[in-house]
Amino acid sequence: MASSTAAPKAFIQQQNLVEQVADYLTQAIIQQHFLPGERLSEVQLSRDLGVSRAPVREAARLLESRGLLISKPRRGFFVRALNAVELEDVFDLRLCLERHAIQRLTERYTPEAQHALEQQVDALCEAAASNDVSRRIEEDLQFHRLILHYAGNERLLRAFDDLTHELRLCITLITKTHEAPDTIATSHFQLLEALNSGSPDVCRGAIDYHIGVARKFVVKGVGETGDSSDEESADEDVLSR
Amino acid sequence: MASSTAAPKAFIQQQNLVEQVADYLTQAIIQQHFLPGERLSEVQLSRDLGVSRAPVREAARLLESRGLLISKPRRGFFVRALNAVELEDVFDLRLCLERHAIQRLTERYTPEAQHALEQQVDALCEAAASNDVSRRIEEDLQFHRLILHYAGNERLLRAFDDLTHELRLCITLITKTHEAPDTIATSHFQLLEALNSGSPDVCRGAIDYHIGVARKFVVKGVGETGDSSDEESADEDVLSR
DNA sequence: TGTTGTAAAACTGTCGACAGTCGACAAAGC
DNA sequence: GCTTTGTCGACTGTCGACAGTTTTACAACA
Numbered sequence: 001m002a003s004s005t006a007a008p009k010a011f012i013q014q015q016n017l018v019e020q021v022a023d024y025l026t027q028a029i030i031q032q033h034f035l036p037g038e039r040l041s042e043v044q045l046s047r048d049l050g051v052s053r054a055p056v057r058e059a060a061r062l063l064e065s066r067g068l069l070i071s072k073p074r075r076g077f078f079v080r081a082l083n084a085v086e087l088e089d090v091f092d093l094r095l096c097l098e099r100h101a102i103q104r105l106t107e108r109y110t111p112e113a114q115h116a117l118e119q120q121v122d123a124l125c126e127a128a129a130s131n132d133v134s135r136r137i138e139e140d141l142q143f144h145r146l147i148l149h150y151a152g153n154e155r156l157l158r159a160f161d162d163l164t165h166e167l168r169l170c171i172t173l174i175t176k177t178h179e180a181p182d183t184i185a186t187s188h189f190q191l192l193e194a195l196n197s198g199s200p201d202v203c204r205g206a207i208d209y210h211i212g213v214a215r216k217f218v219v220k221g222v223g224e225t226g227d228s229s230d231e232e233s234a235d236e237d238v239l240s241r
Numbered sequence: 242m243a244s245s246t247a248a249p250k251a252f253i254q255q256q257n258l259v260e261q262v263a264d265y266l267t268q269a270i271i272q273q274h275f276l277p278g279e280r281l282s283e284v285q286l287s288r289d290l291g292v293s294r295a296p297v298r299e300a301a302r303l304l305e306s307r308g309l310l311i312s313k314p315r316r317g318f319f320v321r322a323l324n325a326v327e328l329e330d331v332f333d334l335r336l337c338l339e340r341h342a343i344q345r346l347t348e349r350y351t352p353e354a355q356h357a358l359e360q361q362v363d364a365l366c367e368a369a370a371s372n373d374v375s376r377r378i379e380e381d382l383q384f385h386r387l388i389l390h391y392a393g394n395e396r397l398l399r400a401f402d403d404l405t406h407e408l409r410l411c412i413t414l415i416t417k418t419h420e421a422p423d424t425i426a427t428s429h430f431q432l433l434e435a436l437n438s439g440s441p442d443v444c445r446g447a448i449d450y451h452i453g454v455a456r457k458f459v460v461k462g463v464g465e466t467g468d469s470s471d472e473e474s475a476d477e478d479v480l481s482r
Numbered sequence: 483t484g485t486t487g488t489a490a491a492a493c494t495g496t497c498g499a500c501a502g503t504c505g506a507c508a509a510a511g512c
Numbered sequence: 513g514c515t516t517t518g519t520c521g522a523c524t525g526t527c528g529a530c531a532g533t534t535t536t537a538c539a540a541c542a
Binding site for chain 2: 493494495
Binding site: 042043057073074076 | 522525
């Protein structure tokens with residue numbers, strides 16, 4: 001869907017408007033058609049999408065719960081702008097979840113799981129070889145999602161999915177920086193090997209390293225692009241600095 | 242709600258129907274005025290509460306994102322019914338989050354945090370001595386929330402808060418079972434001692450034990466009351482079963 | 483008596499409209 | 513010139529209504 005910012009008119013025709021609007025907004029935010037901190041006008045959106053304001057509002061609330069939007073009473077919805085601290089927090093939580101997941105996975109590592117993960121690494125390598133950055137990101141996330149999935153805790157997976165939305169938000173901020181395909185490959189093969197070893201300690205070390213690299217990569221990227229929260233200060237950041 | 246984050250709360254918060262409806266629904270669900278699996282009629286609710294359907298729908302979506310309600314297209318919203326497996330998952334995720342939090346807390350344990358936690362244990366003991374079960378639960382949750390809070394990761398805290406909603410859902414299911422006040426006290430003092438020791442390993446052991454006890458307690462309770470998920474349908478979970 | 487088809491009822495998804503509120507801008511006061 | 517106050521426009525919060533769908537009630541039939 002190469003909808004430019006121009007006129008997405010008649011974009012939406014089927015039912016389930018809320019979800020479609022949510023998808024549209026998600027894509028638009030990730031692809032930076034809406035910039036961080038920008039305000040979304042309900043009226044404008046509903047006009048552009050050809051729907052009424054009700055589904056737009058409900059979709060916006062959905063995205064708010066996913067951390068993509070922030071609502072200010074009587075002011076409307078704003079695209080969330082992650083600052084450096086929040087970014088660190090996201091990666092810290094990701095580490096928390098994935099550590100736990102891979103720990104559980106060692107206890108129930110089936111051939112099926114192994115096969116699925118290996119296949120996913122293949123898909124990831126293929127995507128990395130191509131130039132489709134967003135596809136690479138998705139395959140990468142999907143690999144990690146599989147780890148969470150086979151960890152056998154639905155709620156844990158949901159927490160990861162919730163986090164993933166924010167992860168996309170900051171990952172795509174720095175799509176310019178590009179990892180080498182072979183780096184990506186080896187990086188994930190190491191995780192597979194760790195799982196095959198069956199050792200929880202090895203797995204933990206591997207995931208710590210893996211996420212640590214990703215974190216540095218993204219944090220550095222954001223530092224370069226310099227989001228620098230334009231918003232005035234005094235948000236609800238507790239006792240920071 | 243305890244202050245904790247010390248937000249400069251607005252003086253007048255009369256408006257915002259959505260939040261009020263959400264609070265009402267949350268309380269009603271927790272107090273089992275609506276039973277698990279029961280369907281909520283938007284029209285009926287809006288009539289009862291004297292508001293239109295729009296804020297009711299938005300509030301319901303909010304609760305859906307919190308895991309208290311489940312929406313089925315063209316069918317409406319239903320009160321979530323946790324089965325035994327989901328309950329185990331909730332406690333497993335809780336363990337995951339609190340382990341990580343207490344680990345972080347050992348690295349930044351300030352006198353302020355210590356003081357706050359000690360005060361909260363006092364409040365908890367006081368609540369336990371009284372007969373107000375729901376207050377005891379809230380003080381207990383608040384103690385754990387403080388651990389997450391002082392762990393210094395806002396996103397981690399949010400994940401915990403999200404989980405807490407579901408936690409309340411199942412905890413209040415078994416309010417009949419009643420822990421002895423002294424048990425509660427010692428159980429939490431142990432956590433304080435572990436934190437004072439400064440040893441991550443000791444803390445981890447303490448939190449593992451603590452949550453393990455709570456888990457057994459609740460799971461046993463649910464087993465007794467026997468929620469017995471009536472629903473049994475194929476969801477769209479990825480390639481699981 | 484049990485089953486099936488049909489029609490009414492109830493409900494959700496969506497829409498357009500109205501009223502109160504917020505921010506911007508201009509005019510008035512120091 | 514800078515601050516304060518009043519007005520205007522735009523927007524959100526909320527409402528009642530309509531259309532399509534699902535559920536339920538009921539009657540006809542085997």
